[in-house]
Amino acid sequence: MGRIFSERLAVSLTLLLIGSGLMLSTFGLSFAELGGAFSPTFFPRIVLIGWIALAALAVITDVAGRARAPHARWSAAAAVALALLGAAVLMSTLGFFLCSAGVSALILAVTGQRNPWLIAAYSITVPAVLSLLFSHVLKMPLPASPFFWWI
Amino acid sequence: MIASIPEALGLLFTFQGLLALIAGTMLGIVLGALPGIGSTVAVAMILPFTLTMEQAPAILLLIAVYAGSVYGGSISAILINTPGTPQSAATCLDGYPMAQRGEAGKALGWATVASVAGGLTSALLLIFAAPQLAAFALNFGPIETFALILLGLTCIVSVSEGTLVKGLLAGALGLFLSTVGGDPITGEARFTFGDFRLIAGFDLLAVVIGVFALSEVLTRVAAKIEEDPPLVAFTGMVLPTLAEWRGRLGGLAKSVAIGCGIGVLPGTGAATAAFISYAEARRSSPRRANFGKGEPDGLIASESANNAVTGGALIPTMALGIPGDAVTAVMLATLTLHGVSPGVRLMTENPVLIAAIFSGFLVINLLLLPMGMMVSRISAPLLRMRESYMLGAIAMLCFIGVYFVRGNPFDLLVMVCAGAVGFLLRRQGYPMPPLVIGMVLGPTLEISLRHGLILTDGSFAAFFTGHPIALVLMALAAGALSLPLIRALRR
Numbered sequence: 001m002g003r004i005f006s007e008r009l010a011v012s013l014t015l016l017l018i019g020s021g022l023m024l025s026t027f028g029l030s031f032a033e034l035g036g037a038f039s040p041t042f043f044p045r046i047v048l049i050g051w052i053a054l055a056a057l058a059v060i061t062d063v064a065g066r067a068r069a070p071h072a073r074w075s076a077a078a079a080v081a082l083a084l085l086g087a088a089v090l091m092s093t094l095g096f097f098l099c100s101a102g103v104s105a106l107i108l109a110v111t112g113q114r115n116p117w118l119i120a121a122y123s124i125t126v127p128a129v130l131s132l133l134f135s136h137v138l139k140m141p142l143p144a145s146p147f148f149w150w151i
Numbered sequence: 152m153i154a155s156i157p158e159a160l161g162l163l164f165t166f167q168g169l170l171a172l173i174a175g176t177m178l179g180i181v182l183g184a185l186p187g188i189g190s191t192v193a194v195a196m197i198l199p200f201t202l203t204m205e206q207a208p209a210i211l212l213l214i215a216v217y218a219g220s221v222y223g224g225s226i227s228a229i230l231i232n233t234p235g236t237p238q239s240a241a242t243c244l245d246g247y248p249m250a251q252r253g254e255a256g257k258a259l260g261w262a263t264v265a266s267v268a269g270g271l272t273s274a275l276l277l278i279f280a281a282p283q284l285a286a287f288a289l290n291f292g293p294i295e296t297f298a299l300i301l302l303g304l305t306c307i308v309s310v311s312e313g314t315l316v317k318g319l320l321a322g323a324l325g326l327f328l329s330t331v332g333g334d335p336i337t338g339e340a341r342f343t344f345g346d347f348r349l350i351a352g353f354d355l356l357a358v359v360i361g362v363f364a365l366s367e368v369l370t371r372v373a374a375k376i377e378e379d380p381p382l383v384a385f386t387g388m389v390l391p392t393l394a395e396w397r398g399r400l401g402g403l404a405k406s407v408a409i410g411c412g413i414g415v416l417p418g419t420g421a422a423t424a425a426f427i428s429y430a431e432a433r434r435s436s437p438r439r440a441n442f443g444k445g446e447p448d449g450l451i452a453s454e455s456a457n458n459a460v461t462g463g464a465l466i467p468t469m470a471l472g473i474p475g476d477a478v479t480a481v482m483l484a485t486l487t488l489h490g491v492s493p494g495v496r497l498m499t500e501n502p503v504l505i506a507a508i509f510s511g512f513l514v515i516n517l518l519l520l521p522m523g524m525m526v527s528r529i530s531a532p533l534l535r536m537r538e539s540y541m542l543g544a545i546a547m548l549c550f551i552g553v554y555f556v557r558g559n560p561f562d563l564l565v566m567v568c569a570g571a572v573g574f575l576l577r578r579q580g581y582p583m584p585p586l587v588i589g590m591v592l593g594p595t596l597e598i599s600l601r602h603g604l605i606l607t608d609g610s611f612a613a614f615f616t617g618h619p620i621a622l623v624l625m626a627l628a629a630g631a632l633s634l635p636l637i638r639a640l641r642r
Binding site (some may be wrong): 005007008011012015022025036037038041042044047048050051053054055057058061067069070072073074076077080081084085087088089091092096099100103104105106110111112113115122123127130134138139140142143 | 199201203235316317319320323324326327332334336337339341342344352365368369371372373374523537538539540542543544546548550551554555560563565566567570571574575576578579580593597601602604605609
């Protein structure tokens with residue numbers, strides 16, 4: 001089972017399911033009664049038919065094929081992805097400086113940087129320099145951070 | 152366009168214009184030299200800095216970074232055997248062996264002169280061919296436009312070599328993403344699922360920066376931590392003498408022609424051009440036995456071809472609004488940010504701006520020689536920089552770039568999601584350029600198809616009768632699509 005159900009196949013299957021789900025959703029949408037090329041779902045349906053057909057082909061290829069995705073440090077990638085997501089959500093409230101400092105410190109830590117002073121120096125200096133550059137030199141204010149609004 | 156050149160030079164030779172050319176070329180070379188950044192990420196990183204600039208300098212800065220980064224990739228290819236950009240992968244084959252035997256400066260000299268020759272020729276081709284192509288395309292109606300975009304989309308096939316199904320699927324994904332939001336004819340919301348933030352659709356730049364730059368950060372974070380690469384001895388660039396060029400000019404001309412020709416074809420890309428040109432040089436060079444052991448002919452072939460692609464790729468981008476690759480797709484999106492609508496009317500509506508861009512592109516390629524000599528010495532120690540420092544900076548610049556485009560925090564979420572999806576798809580062999588090309592061409596494809604069908608009372612068969620240009624374009628598209636399929640079936 002494990003040999004058949006690979007990471008590659010999981011992605012292809014997910015794409016097939018998403019495409020099918022989106023196609024089904026076009027039948028539930030209520031638009032003004034405009035037929036043919038006037039219909040807002042006319043073009044998306046053509047694209048989705050192509051999507052589903054290609055995803056089905058990809059599933060078949062992945063079942064038949066033996067190619068495997070390269071080894072990944074999933075925990076490191078997941079941690080950085082979550083930090084990026086957190087930064088995107090909190091950017092308006094925590095500001096650019098704090099969010100970027102957190103993200104860059106985490107990236108340095110998970111990519112093998114072991115010197116805490118270096119991590120701290122980089123994570124404070126680079127976001128601060130970028131904030132100063134954009135907010136004060138280029139006059140393009142980035143979201144301000146609490147306690148650090150003056151940067 | 153030629154008539155607009157004097158006025159265009161006024162735009163070019165301003166303080167901001169010159170600064171954009173010089174700083175852009177320098178930055179492009181440095182960013183291109185750093186392994187893992189690549190031309191698309193380099194352009195995405197510079198994007199936020201262009202938002203406060205005027206139209207012409209902003210676009211010139213991006214083009215300078217693009218051309219500079221393609222050349223810059225050769226520096227790391229030669230000095231650490233790691234191509235800074237995929238376009239320079241073929242440069243490693245002969246560049247690094249030359250560097251290993253103590254001729255790193257000489258190898259960079261060959262690469263620089265070949266790059267300048269390729270870039271300059273492609274700039275001249277751009278200046279003379281793009282206006283002709285745009286003038287021809289001005290007569291296009293919706294049916295011809297649909298056929299043209301269809302032909303542009305077939306470039307997905309060429310960027311999906313080896314992963315055709317996945318490339319086409321990524322293209323379909325891009326086309327679908329372009330349909331999210333308001334319908335272009337009726338204005339009704341599609342696929343928003345009640346979320347008002349989706350009514351304006353996905354921001355193209357947020358998706359592009361996500362799938363290219365942020366997914367690159369995640370890919371590098373997920374990869375095994377590697378040791379710092381060894382750097383060969385390098386004291387400065389040494390240009391080849393005229394005598395050394397004897398017997399090599401024919402090969403240079405052939406490689407430049409290959410690069411220009413391939414560059415014009417949407418989607419083929421500089422990496423393909425460099426490898427085709429390298430293979431041709433290896434077949435026809437009188438010194439073919441030395442290939443792979445540090446033969447300058449190999450360096451000339453790959454570097455002249457990959458730089459010749461830059462001007463060629465700008466021809467369909469500027470004349471027709473069809474991006475040649477992911478970098479030119481980002482540039483098209485940037486044009487919109489600066490109030491310029493890409494498409495067949497771009498040249499007639501903005502002759503001075505286009506003349507300034509084209510003349511600037513010529514100057515950028517001239518600047519590659521002095522800048523290359525200067526920057527290669529600065530870049531060499533930078534190649535020892537730990538990758539994690541670059542990744543942090545890339546992530547921060549991605550946030551800044553996307554935030555400033557519309558000032559909408561939702562775009563940051565879109566970027567991060569696109570980055571995560573891009574990371575997962577890239578791991579499974581899905582190429583990302585088709586997704587971007589699909590997203591860029593999707594709106595025009597939809598509008599032209601629906602307008603065409605409305606004009607022909609819903610008859611798609613009428614697209615083939617009474618529209619000879621459309622017929623030719625669709626035949627070309629069918630040919631472009633079926634040739635790789637036939638080749639794949641034969642294999």
